[in-house]
Each structure stands twice: as structure tokens, then as C-alpha cells.
Amino acid sequence: MPDADYRLYLMASAAIFTIGFYSMLTQAHLLRRIMAFNVMGCGVFLLFITLAARAPGPVPDPVPHAMVLTGIVVSVCATGLALALAGRVQTVTGKTELEPGEDAGGRSGAAHHGSSA
Amino acid sequence: MTFAWAIVLLVLLPLAAAALSFAFPRRGGWLAAGAAVGIGVGTAQLIRAVLADGAQIHQVGGWGAPLGIDLRADGLAVWMLLVAGINGAAVALYSSRYFGMERSEEGRHRERYFWPLFLFLWTALNALFLSADIFNLYVTLEMLGFAAVMLAALAGGRDALAAAMRYLLVSLSASLFYLLGVALVYGQCGTVDLRLLAAQAPAQPAPWVALALMTGGLATKTALLPMHFWLPPAHASAPAPVSALLSALVVKGSFYILLRLWFEAFQVRMTPAVAQALGALGAAAILWGSISALRQARLKLLIAHSTVAQIGYLFLLFPRAASPKAGFLGWSGGLILLGAHACAKTAMFLTAGNILHAVGHDRIKDLEGVTRGLPVSMFAFGLSALSLVGLPPSGGFAGKWLLLSAGVAQGQWWWIAMVLFGSLLAAAYVVRVLTHAFTSGSKPAILNPIPPVMEWTALVLAIVAAGFGLAAFWPAELLRAGAPQAMPFLAGGAAP
Amino acid sequence: MGALSWAALSLPAKPPGLAKASLDRLGESGVAHPVTAVLLNYRGYDTLLEVGVLLLALAGAWSLGRGEQPAENPQSRPLLLSLLRVLLPMLLLAAGHLLWIGAFAPGGAFQGGALLGGALVLLILGGLARRALKRERCLRAGLALGVLVFAGIAAVTMALTGGLLQYPPGAGGALILVIETAAMVSIGLALGLLYLGGQPPEGARRSLLATPPDHA
Incomplete structure (x- = not known):
């Protein structure tokens, strides 16, 4: 493959990562943010395999x-865990978003913490 | 050979114990005790080996870097292992009674899941400190992050779950920044081994950007201002032993990788501007964290905000240690401060857990007379406050003193003013707690008795924090042992 | 994004990777496929920790309480069941095949485990896994198996050769197969069970996220 094609992949990986990160920052719905995390991950993985394909020699690095592969397994675990946690957040708070700028559990105060700690 | 068996004790043993405590949930406490003993033996062996023979290297699988993964124990790594070991063991002891106090289904459920998550956390920390491979560090970082988040969520309830969710998203994004940096480094250098990277010192733009990405991700995980927003809610709403682990140890894992990147693998890039910038963020964190700690109404939140400030102190290490002149003073000062903060913060959170359980709340203004009900706990709190403020002979004092000496030797007075002002603020927020607690007002009803183990564990840690300034030479000697050649300041500074 | 692209584009066109080194020493690794050699031998330690991460993720999800049994749609059930009858044996066979060919072709424990996980999800959806899901002890043991076997072999190789995950000469292939088999079972179980979003639900009560469990 000529090098220009690899450059396309390299730029695509940077773009995909950036798009994912942008959504992570701007989206409020937890499901969308978990998807944004996966998009960011795809950008990173694309960079890795592009590097592998560019390696000199008969086979990719x-x-x-x-x-x-390790990264994918970790990100599958992360996604599963995040979905489970998001589901739990929804069950307990009734919401699928985190409240913006909420700083700590100050408002619910001691009653809850007394029972949980 | 010593190192090889230490790895089995420090990594494989807690990992197997974690898996077993998941398979046999009722045996969690005993498995953790076994793992703690093994980790203690492994750490002691390793400290002896490092002091005697310098850095220890183990090539996993016998391949050797760059093809395989190298594990390495030098003075810095074993110091971190020791700090994690002391605090981990104390938290394990405390937790053996803590979760049992609540005789409900929920309490039992928490206890069953606490042990495997805790053991995974300890495995991840040990593996992280021993790794010399930046991709392997990514895997340990993720293990650490998952365990920390799920432990933070263990309290249940809306605050804890929302805080844990935010923590998870922040932590995952930060990890990907780090991983992207690893990919760029591999593409440029063809290796992910710390020592081989240090030998290469490439000057192309890719490593610069990679380093910026990795630093951003790791600083977020360390909760350096302005990426600290996730920390106070997550740390304050977790169960007390978990708060202790998060504040004392978890944030230090990513900080440790920052040290390895900036002072070893990419130390050629450690320009004065970078060092000053990181130090300035640290200074801002000291100010912001201390002032918001002053404004908290609840004890656990106050302690959590104080962590933000104390992390700021750790970053003062960068400008101090980056200079060849008196660099080692700054290096050992920052790392002694790290150990002192870990012990003091664990003691404080454990004390806060005792108070919360005994009187049913942790509102600072309603703590009048709590000292009469919980004298041992409050004594522990006072001692750890001593170290947090930095009064002699505490570890906090020794650390700050060394940082200050480095500042004086380098003629940078404004940093000195910063350290002193931060100490004043710290004194203000701990004194606020102590005045309320020691005022003999109407005696608060002690609702629940606290098992003595939980009080004495906190006290022992507080004594360690308040006393080890007396033995500060020993960690400095340890930190010098086997330090990587890549750290040039080691030759420059005089021994403290 | 500009800085990122710039950095990525500035990477050397002929990267100084480890392609040659990993191929040169493939003969010593005990397997014939380079990616499997990296995963289970050169960088086997990463994979050991990663199998731990998978168990950790599952333990974390279970710590949140009980998950939900997906609602059954009586209309689609016959269709699902007949699909399962065809698909299930094929999935199991393919998983075993992938595990076996991992030694010399693309495949291995993770790929096989993913298929097993998919099969488990289908079973759950078809309502066929209820009884199996109640056997929590067995599930826990199966989930922990991968980590325990991997860590055990790591410790044994240490005793035999003095090196962590340094397989005795000639035994690499066999040990890798043992590790991969145990790992595949645990990976399949973990991936399939993560689908529930919590501990397996109790039979009678379907959706119990609010109530913590009582037996272990």
C-alpha cells in the first residue's frame, strides 16, 4: 500500500478519537457517553493497527x-461495567444523566451516610 | 531470584486471592489476611534486596525488553510498595470489623464484594509499581480504576452511585488519552519499555504530543487541579475504608506513572518551563483545595477536599526535583510527603468512619464533645492532623522541610511562601474540626459502640504519620538505592 | 485534533516496531501464530492481568445487586428456540475450533470466549439458562477458573525455570493450550453474564435491582 493511504488512516484515527472525546464532553445521556468512550477507543485501536500494517517485512507487526486485542477486552469490560452502573443509577435516581456540577453529597446530608458508612 | 519470588507474593498471590474470594465469598477476610502476610514478606525481602544490590530486574517469560515485559524494583518502586502495604494492611484490618457492624442484608452484601474488589485494587497497585513497561502500566491502571470505581459505588445510594458513574467516565477517558500516547510512542520508538525509551530520547514531535496526552490523562486520574472535580464526591460518599484507599493510594498510582515518564523515560523533555507549569498547577491545587476544605460542613467532605490540596504538594516535587542542584532534596521530600500523606489520610478517613458510625452523622458543627465518647479516635485524628499541617516531628514536616530546603538551595522563594501559606490553611481547617470536637458541649449520644480494632488501627497509622519524620533518613536512603541512571539530579544533590 | 493528526503523520513511515524480533523468535514460543505468541508468551503477563480485569469487571457488576431477566416475548419464542437449535452447536464447535487454531492462525481464547459469551446471551434470551443461572457457586467457580489456572501456571513455571511465565523448553505449546482453555471458559461466562447487568436474578422475583442478594 502506498504511504498516502496510511496517512489517511492516521488522520482518521485522530479524527475518530477527537469526535469521541467531543461527544464525551458534550453529551449528557449516560448511554451516549458510554458510546462516546467506545468511539474514542476505536480511534486508538485504529492507530495501533495502522502502525502494525506499516511495519516493514512480509507480515504486520x-x-x-x-x-x-488487550485493549478491546479491557474496553468491553469497561462498557459492560459502565452499562451496569448506568442502569443502577437510573434505577436509583430515575435519571439517565448526571446532574451537572453537583459537588458531593452535601445535599442529602448525614442521614444517608449514617446508614451507608 | 529474590525478586522473582517477591513478584509471586506481590502480584500473583493477591490476584489469586481476589479470584478465590470471588469464588468463595464467605472466606474473603481470611484470604485478604493471607494476601497481606504474603505481601508483607515480599515487600520486606525486596527492600532488603534493593538496599543491598540496587535495582532488581525480572524479564517476564525470559524474553527481555523490547519483545517481552520487564519488571523492575528500585528504591522508588519499593517505597511505593511499602506505603501501599502499610495502608492496605491497615484498611484490611479495619474492614474486618467495619462491614460486620451492619447486621443487615446490605451490610453482608457489601462485605462479600468488598474483599475481591479490595484484593484486585491491591494487586493492581503492586503490579503498577513493579512494571517498567508503559503498555503493561495501562493494563494495571485500568485494573486499578475499575476496582476503585466499584469500591466507591459499594455504598449504594444516589450520591455514591452518581459519583462513581462520573468517576468511571472520567477514569475511562483519561485511560484512553494515556493509551493513545502509548500508541504514538510505540510508533515512534518501537518499544514501550521505560528504560529503552530513556536511552532513545527521540526529538520528533510525536513523543511530545504523546507525552502531553499521557500527562493529561494521568493528571486527571491523580485529580490535579483543574481536573479534580470528580474526586471530592467520589471519595466522600464511599464507605470509610474505601475513602481511605482512594485518597491514600489510588491517586498515587497515576502520580507514580507521571514520575516514571517525566523523570525517567522522557527526562530529556523535563524543561524548566514544564516543571514550573506542573508546580504552578500544584500550587493552585493547594490553595483551592485548602480553601474549599475550610468551607465544608461535613467531615468526610473536608478530608476529601484536603486530598486535593495535598495532591498539590506532590506536584511541587516537579520544579524542585527537576533541577540538578539540590534535586534529590526535592525528590525525597516529595516522596516522603507522599508516604506521610497516605498514612495521615487513611487514619483520618478511618476516624471519620468511626465518628460517622458512632454518632450517626459527620456534621462538623455538631461534633461537640465527641472526644469524650471516642478518645482514641480523636487522638488519632489530632496526630494525623499534625502530619497534614506539617509540624515536627511528623512525616509531613520532614517532607515539607526537604522541599523547602531544595527551594532555598535553588533560590526560589515564592514556592517557599506557597508551602508555608498552604500549611497555615491546613492548620485552619483541621483546627476547625478539633475545636468543635474538643469543646465539651452537650455530650453527643454515642449511638453505636465502635470495635476497639477500628479505633486502634487509625491510631497506629496516625502514630506512623506523626512520628516517621524522626526516621526520614531511611526513606531517603531507600529512594537513592538503585535509582535509574536516567535521573541525573541524583548525582547533583547532597544527601539530606 | 490538529496536534494529534500532526503527531500521527510525523511518525516514521517505516516504524521501528518489533515485527522482525517477534517473528525471529517465534520458534521458541511454542506456537506458530505471531499474535498468539505475543499474547500468551512474549507479553503473557499483560494477558494474565487482563483476565483478572475481566473477572474484576464482572465482580464489579455483581456488586451492584441483581440484574434483570430479559422479558420474554411469547410470540418470538418459537423462532428463537429453533434458531438456537441450529446456532448453539455451531457456536460451541466454532469456539473450540478458534481455540485450537489459535496456535497457528488467527483465533484463540478471546475469540472463542466471545462466541461462548454470545451463546450464553442467546440462552438467556431464550429463557433456557434459568436453572443454570441459579447455580451460583458453579458460576463463581467457572468465572474464577481462568485467573486461577493462569496464575497457578505462572507460579509453577517460576518454580521450574526461575522465570515468571517462562515455559520449560518444549512445554510452551501445551501450557498455552491449558491456559487458553481455562481462560476461554471464564471469558465466555463473564461476557455472557455481563449482559445481565448484575448478579443473576432470582427465579421468582424478576427485576430486583433494589434488593441486595442474600445467598452466595
Whole structure:
């Protein structure tokens, strides 16, 4: 593959990461933010496999491939965990968003903490 | 060979204990006790080996970097292992009674999940401190983050869950910034080994951007101002032993990687401007954290905000240690402060847990007379406050003194003013708690008795924090042992 | 994004990666596929921790309380069941195949585990996993298996060769297969059970997120 094509992939990975991060910052719905995290992850993985494909020699560099596999498993775990937590947040608070700028549990005060701690 | 077996004790043993405590939920406490003993033995062996022979390297699988992963124990790594070990063991002891106090279904549920999550957290910390490979560090960082978030969520309730959710999203995004940096580094240098990177010192733009990405991600995980917003709610709404772990140890994991990146792998990039910028953020964190700690109505929130301020002190290490002149003073001062803060903060959160359980709330203004009900706990709080403020002979004093000496030697007076002003603010917020607690007002009803173990654990840690300024030479000697060649200031500064 | 693209574009066109090194030493690794060699041998320690992360994620999800049994749609159930009858054996076979060929072709424990996880999700959706989900002890043991076998082999290799995950000469292939088999079972279970978003629900009460569990 000519090098220009790799440059396309490199730029795409930067773009995908940035788009994901932008959504992470601007979206409020927890499901969208979890998806944004996955989009960011795709950008990173695309960069890794582009690097692998550019490696000189007959076959791609297996080390970034293994790193991507590790990264994918970690991000699947993260997604599963985040979804479970988001579901729980929704059950308890009735909302699918976090309240903006809320600083700590000051408002519910001691009664709740007395029971939980 | 010592190192090889220490790895088994420090990483494989707690990992296996974590898996077993998940498989056999009723045995969690015993498994944690076993792991704690093993970790203690492993840490002691490793300290002896490092003091005797310098840095220890183990090539996992026998491959060696760059193809394989290298593990490495030097003075810095074993110091961190020791700090984590002391605090981890204390939290384990405390938790053996803490979760049992609540005789409800919820309490039992929490206890069953606390142990595996706690053991995973400890595994992740040990693996993180021993790793010399920036991709492997990513895996340990994720393990640490997941365990920390789920422990923070363990309290249940809306505050804890919302705080944990925010913490998880912040932590995951920050990890991806770090991983993106790792990818760029690999693309440029063809290795992810810290020592090989230090030897390469490439000058292309990619490592610059990579370093910026990794620093941003790690500083967020360390809750350096202005990325600190997630910390106070998460730390304050967690169960007391969890708050202690989060404040004392978890934020230090990502801080440790920052040190490895800036002072080892990419130390050529540690220009004065970078050092001053990181130091300035630290100074801002001291101010912001202390002032908001002063304004808190609840004890746990006050302690959590104080963590933001104390993290600021850790970042003062960058401008101090980056200079070849008196750099080692700043380096050891910052790291002694780290250990002192960990012990003092654990003691404080454990005390806060005792108060919360005993009187049913932690509103500072209603703590009048609590000292008569919980004398041991409040004594522990006072001692750890001593270290937090930095009065002699505490570890906090020793750390700040070394940082100040480095500042004096480097002729940078404004940093000195900062350290002193921060100490005044810290004195103000702890005195506020102590005046309320020691006022003999109407005696608050002690609703629930506190098991003595929980009070004495906090006290022992507080004594460690308040006393180890007397032995500050020892950590300084340890930190010098086997320090990487890449840290040039080590030759420059005189021993403290 | 500008800085990112700039940094990415400035990377050397012929990156100084480890492609050659990993191929040169493939013969010593005990497997013939370079990615499997990296995952289970050169960087096997990463994978050990990663199997731990998977168990941790599941333990974390379970710590939130009980998950939900997905509602059944009586209309689509016959369709789902007949689909399962065809798909399930194929999924199991493919998982085993992927595990086996991982040694010399793309595949391995994670790919096989993903298929097992998918099969488990289908079983849950079809309402066929109820009895299995109640056997919590077995589930917990199966989930912990991967970490325990992997960590155990790491400790044994340490005793035999003095190196962590340094397989004795000639035994690499066999040990990797043992690790991968145990890991595949745990990965499949963990991925499938994460779908529930919590501990498996109790039979009678369907959606119990608010009530913490009582047996373990």
C-alpha cells in the first residue's frame, strides 16, 4: 500500500478519537457517553493497527495487534461495567444523566451516610 | 531470584486471592489476611534486596525488553510498595470489623464484594509499581480504576452511585488519552519499555504530543487541579475504608506513572518551563483545595477536599526535583510527603468512619464533645492532623522541610511562601474540626459502640504519620538505592 | 485534533516496531501464530492481568445487586428456540475450533470466549439458562477458573525455570493450550453474564435491582 493511504488512516484515527472525546464532553445521556468512550477507543485501536500494517517485512507487526486485542477486552469490560452502573443509577435516581456540577453529597446530608458508612 | 519470588507474593498471590474470594465469598477476610502476610514478606525481602544490590530486574517469560515485559524494583518502586502495604494492611484490618457492624442484608452484601474488589485494587497497585513497561502500566491502571470505581459505588445510594458513574467516565477517558500516547510512542520508538525509551530520547514531535496526552490523562486520574472535580464526591460518599484507599493510594498510582515518564523515560523533555507549569498547577491545587476544605460542613467532605490540596504538594516535587542542584532534596521530600500523606489520610478517613458510625452523622458543627465518647479516635485524628499541617516531628514536616530546603538551595522563594501559606490553611481547617470536637458541649449520644480494632488501627497509622519524620533518613536512603541512571539530579544533590 | 493528526503523520513511515524480533523468535514460543505468541508468551503477563480485569469487571457488576431477566416475548419464542437449535452447536464447535487454531492462525481464547459469551446471551434470551443461572457457586467457580489456572501456571513455571511465565523448553505449546482453555471458559461466562447487568436474578422475583442478594 502506498504511504498516502496510511496517512489517511492516521488522520482518521485522530479524527475518530477527537469526535469521541467531543461527544464525551458534550453529551449528557449516560448511554451516549458510554458510546462516546467506545468511539474514542476505536480511534486508538485504529492507530495501533495502522502502525502494525506499516511495519516493514512480509507480515504486520503482531505486537500492536496483541495490544489492540488487550485493549478491546479491557474496553468491553469497561462498557459492560459502565452499562451496569448506568442502569443502577437510573434505577436509583430515575435519571439517565448526571446532574451537572453537583459537588458531593452535601445535599442529602448525614442521614444517608449514617446508614451507608 | 529474590525478586522473582517477591513478584509471586506481590502480584500473583493477591490476584489469586481476589479470584478465590470471588469464588468463595464467605472466606474473603481470611484470604485478604493471607494476601497481606504474603505481601508483607515480599515487600520486606525486596527492600532488603534493593538496599543491598540496587535495582532488581525480572524479564517476564525470559524474553527481555523490547519483545517481552520487564519488571523492575528500585528504591522508588519499593517505597511505593511499602506505603501501599502499610495502608492496605491497615484498611484490611479495619474492614474486618467495619462491614460486620451492619447486621443487615446490605451490610453482608457489601462485605462479600468488598474483599475481591479490595484484593484486585491491591494487586493492581503492586503490579503498577513493579512494571517498567508503559503498555503493561495501562493494563494495571485500568485494573486499578475499575476496582476503585466499584469500591466507591459499594455504598449504594444516589450520591455514591452518581459519583462513581462520573468517576468511571472520567477514569475511562483519561485511560484512553494515556493509551493513545502509548500508541504514538510505540510508533515512534518501537518499544514501550521505560528504560529503552530513556536511552532513545527521540526529538520528533510525536513523543511530545504523546507525552502531553499521557500527562493529561494521568493528571486527571491523580485529580490535579483543574481536573479534580470528580474526586471530592467520589471519595466522600464511599464507605470509610474505601475513602481511605482512594485518597491514600489510588491517586498515587497515576502520580507514580507521571514520575516514571517525566523523570525517567522522557527526562530529556523535563524543561524548566514544564516543571514550573506542573508546580504552578500544584500550587493552585493547594490553595483551592485548602480553601474549599475550610468551607465544608461535613467531615468526610473536608478530608476529601484536603486530598486535593495535598495532591498539590506532590506536584511541587516537579520544579524542585527537576533541577540538578539540590534535586534529590526535592525528590525525597516529595516522596516522603507522599508516604506521610497516605498514612495521615487513611487514619483520618478511618476516624471519620468511626465518628460517622458512632454518632450517626459527620456534621462538623455538631461534633461537640465527641472526644469524650471516642478518645482514641480523636487522638488519632489530632496526630494525623499534625502530619497534614506539617509540624515536627511528623512525616509531613520532614517532607515539607526537604522541599523547602531544595527551594532555598535553588533560590526560589515564592514556592517557599506557597508551602508555608498552604500549611497555615491546613492548620485552619483541621483546627476547625478539633475545636468543635474538643469543646465539651452537650455530650453527643454515642449511638453505636465502635470495635476497639477500628479505633486502634487509625491510631497506629496516625502514630506512623506523626512520628516517621524522626526516621526520614531511611526513606531517603531507600529512594537513592538503585535509582535509574536516567535521573541525573541524583548525582547533583547532597544527601539530606 | 490538529496536534494529534500532526503527531500521527510525523511518525516514521517505516516504524521501528518489533515485527522482525517477534517473528525471529517465534520458534521458541511454542506456537506458530505471531499474535498468539505475543499474547500468551512474549507479553503473557499483560494477558494474565487482563483476565483478572475481566473477572474484576464482572465482580464489579455483581456488586451492584441483581440484574434483570430479559422479558420474554411469547410470540418470538418459537423462532428463537429453533434458531438456537441450529446456532448453539455451531457456536460451541466454532469456539473450540478458534481455540485450537489459535496456535497457528488467527483465533484463540478471546475469540472463542466471545462466541461462548454470545451463546450464553442467546440462552438467556431464550429463557433456557434459568436453572443454570441459579447455580451460583458453579458460576463463581467457572468465572474464577481462568485467573486461577493462569496464575497457578505462572507460579509453577517460576518454580521450574526461575522465570515468571517462562515455559520449560518444549512445554510452551501445551501450557498455552491449558491456559487458553481455562481462560476461554471464564471469558465466555463473564461476557455472557455481563449482559445481565448484575448478579443473576432470582427465579421468582424478576427485576430486583433494589434488593441486595442474600445467598452466595
